[in-house]
Amino acid sequence: MAETSTSSNCNGSSPLTQIAQDHLFSILLLLPVDSILSFAMTCKKFRALTASDTLWEYICQRDWGPRSVEAFKASNSNQLLPWMRIYKQVSGVDSVYCHRLCADPDAELVFPTPRASHSLNFVSDCLVLFGGGCEGGRHLDDTWVAYMGNDFQRLLKWQRISSGSPSGRFGHTCSVIDDCLVLFGGINDNGSRQNDTWVGQVACHETLGITLSWRLLVVGDIAPPQRGAHAACCIEGRKMVIHGGIGRFGVRLSDTWVLELSENFRTGTWCEIVTQPSPAARSGHTLTCIGGTRTVLFGGRGLGYDVLHDLWLLDICEGQPQWLQVLYELQNIPGGVSLPRVGHSATLILGGRLLICGGEDSYRHRKNDFWVLDITAVPSITVQPTMLYSMQSFAKMWKRLKTKGHIPNCRSFHRACADQSGRCLFMFGGMVDGLLQPADPAGLRFDGELLLVELVLQL
Numbered sequence: 001m002a003e004t005s006t007s008s009n010c011n012g013s014s015p016l017t018q019i020a021q022d023h024l025f026s027i028l029l030l031l032p033v034d035s036i037l038s039f040a041m042t043c044k045k046f047r048a049l050t051a052s053d054t055l056w057e058y059i060c061q062r063d064w065g066p067r068s069v070e071a072f073k074a075s076n077s078n079q080l081l082p083w084m085r086i087y088k089q090v091s092g093v094d095s096v097y098c099h100r101l102c103a104d105p106d107a108e109l110v111f112p113t114p115r116a117s118h119s120l121n122f123v124s125d126c127l128v129l130f131g132g133g134c135e136g137g138r139h140l141d142d143t144w145v146a147y148m149g150n151d152f153q154r155l156l157k158w159q160r161i162s163s164g165s166p167s168g169r170f171g172h173t174c175s176v177i178d179d180c181l182v183l184f185g186g187i188n189d190n191g192s193r194q195n196d197t198w199v200g201q202v203a204c205h206e207t208l209g210i211t212l213s214w215r216l217l218v219v220g221d222i223a224p225p226q227r228g229a230h231a232a233c234c235i236e237g238r239k240m241v242i243h244g245g246i247g248r249f250g251v252r253l254s255d256t257w258v259l260e261l262s263e264n265f266r267t268g269t270w271c272e273i274v275t276q277p278s279p280a281a282r283s284g285h286t287l288t289c290i291g292g293t294r295t296v297l298f299g300g301r302g303l304g305y306d307v308l309h310d311l312w313l314l315d316i317c318e319g320q321p322q323w324l325q326v327l328y329e330l331q332n333i334p335g336g337v338s339l340p341r342v343g344h345s346a347t348l349i350l351g352g353r354l355l356i357c358g359g360e361d362s363y364r365h366r367k368n369d370f371w372v373l374d375i376t377a378v379p380s381i382t383v384q385p386t387m388l389y390s391m392q393s394f395a396k397m398w399k400r401l402k403t404k405g406h407i408p409n410c411r412s413f414h415r416a417c418a419d420q421s422g423r424c425l426f427m428f429g430g431m432v433d434g435l436l437q438p439a440d441p442a443g444l445r446f447d448g449e450l451l452l453v454e455l456v457l458q459l
Contacts, residue, residue: 024049029058033087056083063087064422065291068350071420076459089457090351095402096370096425099452101156111158112144114448116431117229119174120415121181124202125149126210127417127426128181133170134446139189141168145202145210148419148426156450161212166198171228174200175240180265182217182240187228193248195226199265218267224257231287233295235316238263241295246283252303254281256323258316278323279312284413286346288354290375293317296354298373301342307362309340313375326375333398341367343412343431350422350455352376357427357453358411366410366433370401370453408451409433416453425453 019027028036028050036059040050049055060083061069073081118132118140129144143161166172172186172194181200187193197217204210230245230253238261247253256273285300285308297312311326330336344359344367354373360366377396414430432447 021049025055025058028055029062033059033063051084053081053083056087057081059083060087064090064350064352067420068422072350072423075419075421075423081459086457086459090455093351093372093401093455093457094399095404095456096355097405097454097456098403098408099454100406101450101452110160111156112142112428112448113140114446115140115170115429116413116446117170118415118429119172119183120417120426120428121174121176122148122417122419122426123176123181124179124204125420126202126204127428128174128200128202128212129415129428130165130174130183130200131169131172131186132429133189137189139168139170139187141165143200143212143214145212147204147210159210161210165200165214166196166216167194169194169228171230171246173230173232173242175232175234177234177238177240177261177265182234182259182261183214184232184240184242184259185224185227185230185245187246193226193228193246195223197223197259197268199261201265215266217261217265219259219270220267223270224255224272225253227253229283231285231297231300233287233289235289235293235295237293238265239293239316241287241314241316243279243287243297244282244285244300252281252283252301254279256314273314273316273321275320275322277325279310279325280308282308284342286344286356288346288348290348290354291352296346296373296375298346298354298356299339299341299344299359305362307340307342307360311373328397335400336398338367338369339371339398341412343414345414345416345427346373347416347418347425348422349418349425355416355418355425355453357416357425358408358414358430360412366412366431368403368408368410370403372399372401373397374399404456406451409447409449411447414447423455423457427451427453 040047115132115134119130121128127146132140143165144158146158169186169188174181174183183198185194198214199217200214202212225247227245227247230242232242234240240259243256244253258271259268261268282300282302287297289295293316295314300308302308313324341359346354346356349355356371358367374397409432411430411432416425416427418425428450430447431444
């Protein structure tokens with residue numbers, strides 16, 4: 001229980017001191033963190049109350065989501081955790097630690113071949129990898145899974161699945177909705193664009209091991225035009241959002257579509273969102289859900305082949321969906337000149353932030369940097385319906401992280417996904433610089449390295 005002694009500015013006559021602790025918790029959970037810390041300064045009783053790890057566990061659940069908190073607890077053997085300190089460390093994280101994952105020496109030495117523009121997802125405690133492109137511009141049609149449950153000891157055991165998978169392709173997207181994968185579009189090695197939608201279901205059996213079954217989703221007559229190199233993510237309510245990409249005849253697209261799936265994941269309905277303003281046509285960008293129905297779009301390659309750094313928010317709520325551009329100046333961000341990129345990854349991590357990795361610039365110089373994008377650093381986003389600009393806010397919104405441990409190769413068109421806690425990121429493949437002429441397409445090679453990237457926290 002919190003202390004019952006009071007100071008001169010928190011006497012027994014104050015109505016607040018008569019409120020039960022659980023009711024005070026409920027009130028505090030309605031406040032932003034800065035207000036909670038200010039409340040703690042009023043007296044000793046409230047200072048003790050707001051230092052409670054029970055309260056801070058609730059705050060973590062509120063701000064990060066219950067699923068992330070439960071997974072974080074499970075990864076730490078469900079021991080008692082200093083939640084206030086963890087919250088502060090996650091909010092101020094400044095570095096990542098990279099591990100190169102090795103194959104299990106007791107397992108058969110089978111693993112995915114090097115590739116780029118594939119899909120990589122974390123679902124049902126498994127990594128699932130599908131398709132991609134490889135040397136010679138050829139597509140791949142293989143599906144691989146690797147179990148990454150609580151007993152995972154950084155020894156990898158890939159398993160190739162025969163699942164009647166979608167046809168070979170690269171530049172497709174694959175999003176996780178509940179415990180299902182939803183795959184859309186892509187390009188095959190003949191240059192043909194696709195607009196089919198597939199649903200994959202992962203299951204773990206005691207006798208059969210890990211299985212994955214794909215089936216074609218029935219969507220009716222209305223569907224997005226064929227495309228590849230687009231961006232997609234899932235949002236709440238069994239929905240998936242896609243934007244842009246490269247359509248037929250190599251034309252870059254700027255349209256936005258939403259897919260709503262039925263409860264049994266056997267049928268779906270596509271609907272185009274038409275609103276102004278909206279992001280310009282592009283490919284190789286990212287679209288990431290930051291909670292609920294809100295998504296963030298970043299970067300890509302535009303119509304003039306310029307590499308972009310613009311940032312857009314989309315909230316698909318029951319009312320009128322609206323794109324909102326967040327304007328900022330690169331010179332106001334330390335190291336911001338390196339932010340424009342295409343073929344990067346942008347993954348939601350612990351703390352509700354985006355971890356942006358790699359990619360390439362207009363000169364095809366590949367990157368191996370890590371940036372954190374914190375949309376919550378701009379408080380007016382939720383209430384301001386027009387373009388936003390605040391020099392101080394945007395300086396806080398972007399932060400380049402230090403890299404410790406194994407230094408990954410510079411790469412683009414790799415794929416990354418986070419575990420359920422959001423503390424660990426898995427990154428596989430991509431195009432990396434060759435040995436001779438890094439900026440020359442002839443000097444490219446494809447990577448087959450799987451990396452584990454962890455947020456550095458002192459627990």
